[in-house]
Amino acid sequence: MKKIILLFLPIILFSSLFGNDKLYSFIGVQTSISQFNEVTAPTIGIKYGKQSKEIRTSLSLKHGQNGDNSFDSLILEIDTGILTQNFRNIPFKPYIGASFGMMQHKNKKLISYTDKGYVYGINTGLSYVLNNNVDFDLAYRFLKTAKMKEIDSINDLSFSMHYFY
Numbered sequence: 001m002k003k004i005i006l007l008f009l010p011i012i013l014f015s016s017l018f019g020n021d022k023l024y025s026f027i028g029v030q031t032s033i034s035q036f037n038e039v040t041a042p043t044i045g046i047k048y049g050k051q052s053k054e055i056r057t058s059l060s061l062k063h064g065q066n067g068d069n070s071f072d073s074l075i076l077e078i079d080t081g082i083l084t085q086n087f088r089n090i091p092f093k094p095y096i097g098a099s100f101g102m103m104q105h106k107n108k109k110l111i112s113y114t115d116k117g118y119v120y121g122i123n124t125g126l127s128y129v130l131n132n133n134v135d136f137d138l139a140y141r142f143l144k145t146a147k148m149k150e151i152d153s154i155n156d157l158s159f160s161m162h163y164f165y
Helices: 001-016
Strands: 024-036 040-053 055-066 069-081 092-107 113-129 134-146 153-164
Touching: 024 055, 040 069, 040 113, 040 153, 069 113, 113 153
Parallel strands: none
Antiparallel strands: 024 040, 024 153, 040 055, 055 069, 069 092, 092 113, 113 134, 134 153
């Protein structure tokens, strides 16, 4: 429980970054391909977040599985738009950001081996704003692990759909 509280604490702290900007809440679904230790696994997840004109924070819960390997992650992402002046009048919005969170990896082949640890890294992507309520997001994320014995890093290529309310 203490770890989950520590993960949500940055959301509260980073909400001060929004200042007086209007905040838009969103929920979303995400699918991705994750690669670690020569294993490629499809994943599916859900997202919740807040977005202002400049900054987007989101919390994603993902599950992936490939054969005997499965993993679950809870990751906080903080993104900001880049080249905002160049992309002001078109629906494509590039961004860059940072990610950190927790991950659990299970390998059934190794007699129910479970490896838990932390992840941190960078992410970049391109959002396509369909209208005021929906956007689509194509992203790449590179994560390093801490306190995990079997996984050093993770590469993610993901596609998300967000609904703003």
